Amino acid sequence: MSSLDRKHKGGSAGETALLALLVTALIGVPAALYGLNTFGHQLAPRPEGLPADFWARALGTFTGDLPWRSTEIYLLTAAGVLLLALFALFLARSISKGNKAVKHDRAAARMASLRDVGPFTEKQVRAKAARFGVNTPGVMIGRMVRGGNTLYASWEDTLLHIWGTRTGKTTTQAAPSIIEAPGPVIATSNKRDLSDLTRDIRAEEGEVWVFDPQGVATEEPTWWWNPLTYVTDSERAAEMANNFALGSRAVGAKGGDAYFDTAGKDLLAGLLLAAAVGKQPIERVHTWLSRPTNDEAVRLLDEAGWIKEADSVGGVIATPDKQREGVYGTARQMASCLKNEKIAAWVNPTGPGDRRPQFVPEDFVRGKNTLYALSKEGAGTAGPLVTSLTVATATAAEEYAVTQRGGRLAVPMVCVLDEAANVCRWGNLPDLYSHYGSRGIVVSTFLQSWSQGVDVWGESGMKKLFSTANVFTYGGNVKEEQFLKMLSDLIGQYRYTAVSTSRQKGGSSTNRQDSTDDILSVADLAALPKGRAVMLGSGARAVLLRTVPISDRPYADKVAASEAAHNSPRPIPAGLTGAPISAAAGVGNRWSTMVKE
Template sequence: MHNGEHTDSKKTAPWRRSPNLTAFAAAGVPLLPLAGPVDDLGRLAGSGPLVPAALAGGAVAAVAGTMRRRSSGKGHRRHRSGVSLGPRARAYLRRRPGPGYASRWTLYKDYGRLSARRVAKFGRKSLTWQDRWFGPWEEYASFHGRAQGWIHRWGVYSTFEDLTLMIAPPQEGKSQKAAASLVEAPGPVVATSIRGDLIRDTAGLREQVGNVTIFNPEGVGSYASTMRWNPVAGCQDITVAVRRAGHMVEASENKGLSEASFWADWGCMTLAALMHAAALMGGSMRQVYTWILDKEESDHPLYILDEHAGSDLRSLETLRYFQTSMDQRTRSGVETTLTRTLRFMLHPGVVEMLHPVAGPGFDFESFLLSRDTVYLVSSAGAGNVTAPIFSAFLAEMKATSWELGNKYTNRDGQQVSRLDPPLTIEGDELGNTAPIAVDEWASWCAGSGIRINMYFQTWARIVERWGREGADALWGSAKCKIIGAGVTEERLLAKVAQLNGKIDVRDPDEVSYDQRGNPVRRPRWGEVDATPAGDIRKIPPGKALVLRSTAAAPTLITLVQLRKRRYFKQWVKAGRPAAGLSPVEPREIPRPRPDLAVRPEVVDQVPAAPDELGARRARRTPEAAPLLPLPTRPGPPPLPQHGTPASSGPAPGPASPPPLPELPSAVPDHPMWGAGKRGDAPPAGVPLLPLPTQPAPAESLPTEAAADGSAEGEPSAVPPGWSPWQRRAGGDR
């Protein structure tokens, strides 16, 4: 060996060794009878059927060799140099996207029905082995789409224990995939949506296997609600009240508040106590909302909790502390949290749907044991006020399924710990419609018979709704991750590229020369991302990148679409039959009154009598009115006579006015008519000035006993307007 030579230059790498031709030839032996009759196999000469048999065996050997080679290490290596098709072009041609992606063997082993059958053996004990191997796959697997292949396109499935997370921009197949999964679900289904097209495309198909119920409090889309649900019903149990109140407060937006978690805790306890009190009196959310806003009614729940023998004492203490002992700042924060949580009470349609009606309400247990469907429809964006209601509804569904799973017995009488068939939750835009704590539910839903499929538009929305830690927990709990076309978020692309790992890429060989001048080649290898961010961004429309946690490599699929399924085409051809769906009735909106823009002056008015016309008095003329009697007052004591002691003589008679003092005869000069006597008439042409009149003092009013001897209490004979000081102009006193 010469110096400078590479010792391993002539060794063949393990991924480049020749396949075992003996094994490949043996694999083609079972297909030899397909080439011709069996007795023709004895012919060893000539150009008979032996040639087609050899061709068939060679084809099988080639296919087996390709699958074996691509499932080995060489399938994860590629050459950097040379002209080759990119993943986008390969996806259009239905070819394998390239090294780093799942091979056909991986598709069969990790993405096929084989793994779903293994899980169904323990997850769905009601299915026999004939049902699992020869029955419909909808009973034990979830279908997502088709992978590469020209003649046979491999199907990509996941098990019922896989939590599926799909992220894709708008109009990239999320709704179509959710609709297909909804129709093909083997058990009860709860679907959330922000539009009515999901109901339009799936309600008629789901009616063929069970009842369809729509809960649309806001009247979104074209289909009205067919059910009502009272969140207070069942809150006689304080644990139910705490569970529903907690999910309602958690689903509300607490932005803008400092120490939001503290307010949320106190808001949960206070709301649970109020709902508990309302349930004990047979009320609804109307009473709860009134108790929060009306200060005069705030003591009513205290009275209920104090008087009812079955009330929870802790709730009474919590509510009493909130209303009497809590400081003003803390109480204001809790009230703000409660009013923000219950803002759906401002929507008249929502209030009507939450009002109890006669008869039993929604039966969660009967629903979970059927194949019925419930649609939860709400608006999108900031106008969505039903998120707390839907979160409490799903929380109650989860709690009931947990209780049923622990005591459920299947058709064979076996005790199982999960629902069979499982409950399917199709959460389209789950962060907007019903923001439940999926990051916590994922830890036990798979073992309780609950299958959750979530669909989001961006990774940022997940982080905003559940926080960074909650989003990471949700990402880690999702066993099946689907990334749609058109994703441009750098954080999401980096997470996917890092998760898919790296592959070896062969660079151009390093060439050196030995002492004799002979070239010596040294292979060089480097590591790159199996799915670079640029390749993920360039995924063609209608396709998606799928990665299962138990798979060795990701794969690229064509997403399933409901409109292309055979049963959907048959249903459309039959005229889209769907019974039990009623349109949304338009709500009457009051018209504006421009005259109310100017506020009139407030005038105190006496309220009219109930019968205003009958209570009116008849018109009377002033002349017909009777004279009013003079007021009766006790007169002054009698004056003594001149020269007679007051104590002597007979009893004095009626009092008489005292004599007026004698006025002087001369009067001062008047500025108008000069000097003259008081009794003289004024000069001609000079008008008379009215003399000032003063009310008579109380002592000078006539007494009850008149001068003519009239009885006490009778009207006096004194003419109206009489005064002892009366005088006339131009005359003597």
């Protein structure tokens, strides 16, 4: 017997049935006869009247003091027919309910009550939002199975979600949080569904930008963004190089030789800084990496006053050939996305006459705008650029927040990092989680498993991300025993009384023993059905939720229209062919400002 079966029986089924039978025999039957005789007397009064005593009136039909009449027989027949009809209706509804019943819902009674999750109820999150001047309460997570109350993450919370495939995370969590966000939104993904479902609704109140260098959503580069505008110093150059290193590796890869891995990141950081200070396009970095003896980057760093960085790059160039090629080869692999010609038009102007708008993160975060950053995994991935774009935009929001009252954004920004382990491997994310919440930057990271997070941030980094997230949700379809055991332990245990009966020739004896069991075992969590999620909130017990899909939200029709519109073929915008763009001579100083006619 599974824990879900046992934990909610509350004792012996035989004892319960016997108790119900005794109550019916001792109270129910006499009460029914009392009512039958009383109502019959009202319809056709008995000449001798009715006794006032309850038991005399109830049992008179058996003692002969109140003989059966046709009136009582008709009433009894009518009552029997009505009871049979009600029983048939109950049976039909029970069968229907049984088909839809979710076995896991039985665990809800042992999990958090409404009081336990008070900080996440609509009343409290709405009060908190009002203090920040925001009308919407927060990010809806779902409705409690126990009681039906809706729970939210507030605009000070950060979220982590682990949902396996085909569990409804897009339609119940990611897409609704984008649509309902009161301010700017960044959304990353390796599929087009998020943008298709939400972009038209978001476009009603702000600009929509879709970064799609690999054609995930078949978007044309109608705008461009210069990644090097983020590289203002050596620290940011090192951060971007680290994100390039993480994003360029195969899933689960731990890196190569420790020396070459570190030296390669340092070299890449130096070249990124050189391209930034020298007003060069970012693809020039790959050119330098392909020509290990080219010292143009050293000269640019020297001229800009970055002497130590120039010495570092020059030192690598001066090393023996074999050692130099090892460092350059490692860095070249990290920056491999820069040789993808399809990407060039998204990160470079097409020439002196390019009239496309340039994406400026500092402007973006000041309105209710939306940025979708899309990429695929595998060879030629644009993941490092997706991560860099996300980091640059989030950093612009953080800097803007510092200038506002209380050091937080007046209107919160939502970052939906869908498929984070595949297309947005943000190395510093665990360290920033708690900080971003205090700035009004609500980060919502989606993973398909715990091990995905470990592949990116390591075991300690994943634990830090899990611990600092104010709201964690698990949506099912994960089969990692260690993770599920940890989650089961956090959900907790309950006490129950185990009853056993032994029969012997001289009679029988009943033994009762107090025991404990998991509220949701590893097997229960592995089999969590679609439409249910477990939520762990800061300072609150675990709670079982019903998820709320887009189809059950007020804007369902708009979502359907948006999806239909963007799933149909679209013509290529006039004047844009998506042809590869090269860094033409004479435009080397045009990568830091808006291109104007």
